[in-house]
Amino acid sequence: MGLAHTPDRATLLDIYRKMTLIKQNDEKSRAIILSGKIPMVYYSPRGQEVIPSAISVNLKATDNICTIYRGTHDMLAKGVPLKDLWAELAGKSTGTCKGKGGPMHITHPASGVLVTTGIVGSSLPIANGVALASQIRGDGGVAVAYFGDGASNIGAFHEALNMAAVWKLPVIFVCQNNLYGEHTKYEKTTAAKRVADRADSYQIPGVRVDGNDPLAMYDAAKTAIDRARAGDGPTLIEAMTFRFYGHVFGDADRYMDDGEKKAAMANDPVPRFRQWLIDNGHSSDADLSAMETAVGKEIDEAIEAAIAAPFPDVAELRKDVFAEEIPA
Amino acid sequence: MGLAHTPDRATLLDIYRKMTLIKQNDEKSRAIILSGKIPMVYYSPRGQEVIPSAISVNLKATDNICTIYRGTHDMLAKGVPLKDLWAELAGKSTGTCKGKGGPMHITHPASGVLVTTGIVGSSLPIANGVALASQIRGDGGVAVAYFGDGASNIGAFHEALNMAAVWKLPVIFVCQNNLYGEHTKYEKTTAAKRVADRADSYQIPGVRVDGNDPLAMYDAAKTAIDRARAGDGPTLIEAMTFRFYGHVFGDADRYMDDGEKKAAMANDPVPRFRQWLIDNGHSSDADLSAMETAVGKEIDEAIEAAIAAPFPDVAELRKDVFAEEIPA
Amino acid sequence: MENAAASKSQKVNMIQALNMALHEAMEKDKNVIVFGEDVADPEEGGIVGVTKGLSTKYGELRVRSTPISEQAIVGAAIGAGIVGMRPVAEIMLMNFTTVAMDMIVNHAAKLRFMSGGQTHVPITIRTATGSGLGVGGQHADYYEAWFAHVPGLKVVMPSSPAEAYGLLLSCIEDDDPCIFVENTLLYFAPGTPPVPGTRIPLGKANVIREGNDVTLICYGPHVAPSLAVADALSQENISVEVIDLRTIAPWDKATVLASVAKTRRAVITHEAVKPFGVGAEISSVIHEELFSQLKAPVQRVGAPYSPVPYSKPLETAFMPGIETIKAAVLKTINR
Amino acid sequence: MENAAASKSQKVNMIQALNMALHEAMEKDKNVIVFGEDVADPEEGGIVGVTKGLSTKYGELRVRSTPISEQAIVGAAIGAGIVGMRPVAEIMLMNFTTVAMDMIVNHAAKLRFMSGGQTHVPITIRTATGSGLGVGGQHADYYEAWFAHVPGLKVVMPSSPAEAYGLLLSCIEDDDPCIFVENTLLYFAPGTPPVPGTRIPLGKANVIREGNDVTLICYGPHVAPSLAVADALSQENISVEVIDLRTIAPWDKATVLASVAKTRRAVITHEAVKPFGVGAEISSVIHEELFSQLKAPVQRVGAPYSPVPYSKPLETAFMPGIETIKAAVLKTINR
Ligand SMILES: Cc1ncc(C[n+]2csc(CCOP(=O)(O)OP(=O)(O)O)c2C)c(N)n1
Numbered sequence A, B: 001m002g003l004a005h006t007p008d009r010a011t012l013l014d015i016y017r018k019m020t021l022i023k024q025n026d027e028k029s030r031a032i033i034l035s036g037k038i039p040m041v042y043y044s045p046r047g048q049e050v051i052p053s054a055i056s057v058n059l060k061a062t063d064n065i066c067t068i069y070r071g072t073h074d075m076l077a078k079g080v081p082l083k084d085l086w087a088e089l090a091g092k093s094t095g096t097c098k099g100k101g102g103p104m105h106i107t108h109p110a111s112g113v114l115v116t117t118g119i120v121g122s123s124l125p126i127a128n129g130v131a132l133a134s135q136i137r138g139d140g141g142v143a144v145a146y147f148g149d150g151a152s153n154i155g156a157f158h159e160a161l162n163m164a165a166v167w168k169l170p171v172i173f174v175c176q177n178n179l180y181g182e183h184t185k186y187e188k189t190t191a192a193k194r195v196a197d198r199a200d201s202y203q204i205p206g207v208r209v210d211g212n213d214p215l216a217m218y219d220a221a222k223t224a225i226d227r228a229r230a231g232d233g234p235t236l237i238e239a240m241t242f243r244f245y246g247h248v249f250g251d252a253d254r255y256m257d258d259g260e261k262k263a264a265m266a267n268d269p270v271p272r273f274r275q276w277l278i279d280n281g282h283s284s285d286a287d288l289s290a291m292e293t294a295v296g297k298e299i300d301e302a303i304e305a306a307i308a309a310p311f312p313d314v315a316e317l318r319k320d321v322f323a324e325e326i327p328a
Numbered sequence C, D: 001m002e003n004a005a006a007s008k009s010q011k012v013n014m015i016q017a018l019n020m021a022l023h024e025a026m027e028k029d030k031n032v033i034v035f036g037e038d039v040a041d042p043e044e045g046g047i048v049g050v051t052k053g054l055s056t057k058y059g060e061l062r063v064r065s066t067p068i069s070e071q072a073i074v075g076a077a078i079g080a081g082i083v084g085m086r087p088v089a090e091i092m093l094m095n096f097t098t099v100a101m102d103m104i105v106n107h108a109a110k111l112r113f114m115s116g117g118q119t120h121v122p123i124t125i126r127t128a129t130g131s132g133l134g135v136g137g138q139h140a141d142y143y144e145a146w147f148a149h150v151p152g153l154k155v156v157m158p159s160s161p162a163e164a165y166g167l168l169l170s171c172i173e174d175d176d177p178c179i180f181v182e183n184t185l186l187y188f189a190p191g192t193p194p195v196p197g198t199r200i201p202l203g204k205a206n207v208i209r210e211g212n213d214v215t216l217i218c219y220g221p222h223v224a225p226s227l228a229v230a231d232a233l234s235q236e237n238i239s240v241e242v243i244d245l246r247t248i249a250p251w252d253k254a255t256v257l258a259s260v261a262k263t264r265r266a267v268i269t270h271e272a273v274k275p276f277g278v279g280a281e282i283s284s285v286i287h288e289e290l291f292s293q294l295k296a297p298v299q300r301v302g303a304p305y306s307p308v309p310y311s312k313p314l315e316t317a318f319m320p321g322i323e324t325i326k327a328a329v330l331k332t333i334n335r
């Protein structure tokens, strides 16, 4: 099937830069957790790099996303600064949320990360509201709701898609189908062959796309985003992918067929796209290596800064509960 | 389209008996409310008589239904005794629920009315559980969840259909589509052309049927019930119909096009089916009149008994909260 | 219904007062938007007409009848609120907040804190409840104690048309999520019309009637019976100070404690079920703060530990009324 | 994890004790069924292994991993319960009960009453929560006070492996809906193994340690620190009576009041947010019943009025611990 939209060279490199950023950030996250230097509950997005990278190059800084606990890739692709992110992961006062939110609740409105949620399905109804504001103001903004395949069975999914469809909201629902919800396989819990098919219930476009293929993902994203921006309403995108490191980092993954994971890892989208860029003359090994090294350095600096940064004062418990500080 | 199943004469007359019971009971309900003798909040099912009548003749006494506030027709069709029902409506100690439940919560397990709920969408997940018990026990029982078109947009609908499909539960989801949820038109709130189409999201059969046509309704019901009983899983039936007396009795119905209601009333399914029975030689005007008179008398007796019955003692507030009585 | 009330000696009922507040809020700030089931004018402007005229005047872009999807309703309010709108979302009855609890509790209440103050959720959730209309177990519950137990939510319950007007405007203009609880019986009770433009501050209780012997703390539908009790007891030379809490979270400790420090006796009354209700918190704090000054233990009035019953005599026995409140007040003075 | 604990001097942890109870219940009564997210063995028998082995032993007809659909999970439990099964449904964490509140509150809690006793809902909803694991604002809340405010629900919170075993079996065998709240930190703490077959009755508190000066009322994760406080204070010649409530609704007034009538001082402590928490009800009742006998106002301990914070020092400050409890006890004796 031909693609309606193909990214130009700069965009291709931008997608790759985001992908390597996500991949390296994940590697360094797992290492730092194992080192004990920054302990955290971590939901690795490794393997899912392509999806938000190919989407975000189609978004403006003023467009917003609502994402989930497994969302570092979505945040980084949207542009959350590494220093602010890492300081938050470390629970420091210099973090995006002054250390009060933590990994599951990263928020950074300046780069369009409005909500990160730990409740399955809840990113969708909230993204609707963000899109509703854009619709009322006529500001041309779009909102993206990220969620997993498991989330497609919860009530909020249904309510959100129906409302978005009825009101033609400028929102894109992106299901990152990594074949598992925690330890449970997609087929065991989901009566639809494809999540994308559920779009028919709301008479909106639903597309299943190879979420590990940057070109296909870019095309699906641009089509949906253009459509939303033009006022033609929401799209449901089901991006097929795989989690390399189980549900939560540290999982034994005994619920998974060993071959399944090995096959997915062998087909790692990041080196695959790297090779494609070189093979197709978009870049060279040397240039990409230089980019990767620069990205790695930036991450290391962010981690160091996070470790060095101060913890918040306990008086913070009385701040941001309400606009007014709670009396001591 | 040919029908797979046609009711025999006795069944046809049984359907009509249920229909006239529902229609007359509704007329007497509205009259008694206006008289002030039994005050109650009343959601008239007038116009929707065919649906549960044609369904219930396919159910056993041991099969169960979960219905909603607009459910007197479902209850009567399933066999709730008039005396118990009316005593409950009047809040009397002789009522199905000792007067503690009231019109929105009629329960009568002996006739298979397990739950009547006032919360939109909640009949479906509970019916699943009833069906689950039958599946585990292998007792061949089926459960029916009744609900409205408006309920098809709430989260519980989605969760319930998916779970029922994944587990192949012996449950039939019957959406009585009367074109309105309270004051709001179907199209204004529902992104699906037909509720029945939403069955595709769960890979289960979904049929839209003329809910005012006893033969079509019987056929759809029998197909679904046979299927469920055979262990082949759930069906979503969307039965098209109309409410003659608005959302709640007393509504001004200003949100409705006058012609719409008039047309529906002119097409009243009860006299239509009556005429069809006569025209097709299944009964005579005299026989049907006799049946109608008998039914009317039964209702009058039930109402009289309800009015005469005693109210519950206030000590009832401490009973049935838990198995153990609450100490005074 | 409303017109009849208005012509009767210039009084307005709570439906009309709420409608005035919504009109004023939408007129003043284009970020105010309204949605909920049946709220637009083609659907009659709400089932009792609170939102009447809004969609006609401000358009169906800003005023929308929604699907029956409470999670999506509150979610849409939260999302729009984060980016600067001031949504007023209606959940028709308080029992239906149960299907939207995740949105209210895990998100609306917490986003300001979890984001370290980068975002906030300036939304108002209007809902209604109350016994006395024979609607049975699923349409008349009070959950204000739940919401008060959730840090980050403001909970407000008006006691009259003018109070409803002034408090609703304050909720809409407040930068935090407010749960605004209307009472289905009070909807139709006529009262003094609000003075246009008035705001009643959140978090401040109202000493409606001064007295010296007992402080009677109440809110919402229990304000009128509390005043009636104070009236009746004044005949017996018992002077009751009546405080309308107005805001249940965060509640006005200073006003309550100052009053009880003076009277040295207190009763707290509400229609919600008594065990684990709002009265428990207020009673506890009064004991903690004023123990040695109290002449008698604080008394609580609330509904018995039972679902709301249908049958009229049961419903009447279930609803705490003037007699119950009076008995509690008398108990604090050993009569 | 469990095996390590078991080999360590015969102790078992709460995961193992719960697993024993579930095995016993399923073995004994074929109406006991278990479902929830990931609970079957192909999914590792639950994320921490509480349901391990059940599906292998009793089959996937009776033990099922569900979709992520909490309304459908609780709905299925209710429906099956009405027709005579004894479902044990798992809602992975207490914050996720918010998406199932309608099913729990409007249906499970009320069907016995609204049906006039014709039906009842003998289900157990297992869930877990607790701060201390760095999971932030949406995974560590305590809502036991909400459920206790709903007539018709029993609320149970175990404090040790043996308690968990005996209380869970009682919940499963009880004819009313029980909310069984496990603590995520206690899951891994080893304790004395339960005696097989033991039942701990619902609605009865446990006087774990006798004392004369102050009654310290606690439950769940606050039992261990309460005992530690009692130990520490015994060095200072202060004799603390410690009561584990076990059941929060309906709670054991008789035992609590008898103890406080003796000690004339009381403290109630929990990890939930203090305002409008369980402590408020218990404190109020003690004051109401024993006012003139009390030597000091009842003190309450609970988390501050804030969402659960992420950053470690904030989380530590948020969780009330031994020092806070001790200070509250000392406050009742003016030290
Ligand atoms: C309402 C709710 N139920 C359960 C959970 C526990 N939980 C966290 S992640 C998860 C699996 C989600 O799977 P999926 O949507 O496929 O996302 P993925 O983790 O695979 O990215 C579950 C069940 C939750 N967070 N919220």
Ligand SMILES: Cc1ncc(C[n+]2csc(CCOP(=O)(O)OP(=O)(O)O)c2C)c(N)n1
Pocket (backbone or CB within 6 Å): B070, B118, B119, B120, B121, B147, B148, B149, B150, B151, B152, B176, B178, B180, B181, B182, B247, C037, C068, C070, C092, C096, C099
């Ligand atoms: C969760 C919930 N939200 C809102 C309501 C208020 N309400 C009662 S009936 C109704 C309309 C339902 O429409 P539909 O499902 O089409 O059923 P019908 O009344 O037409 O038979 C609404 C919104 C409710 N009972 N429950």
Ligand SMILES: [Mg+2]
Pocket (backbone or CB within 6 Å): A148, A149, A150, A176, A177, A178, A179, A180, A181, A182
């Ligand atoms: Mg997944």
Ligand SMILES: [Mg+2]
Pocket (backbone or CB within 6 Å): B148, B149, B150, B176, B177, B178, B179, B180, B181, B182
């Ligand atoms: Mg309808």
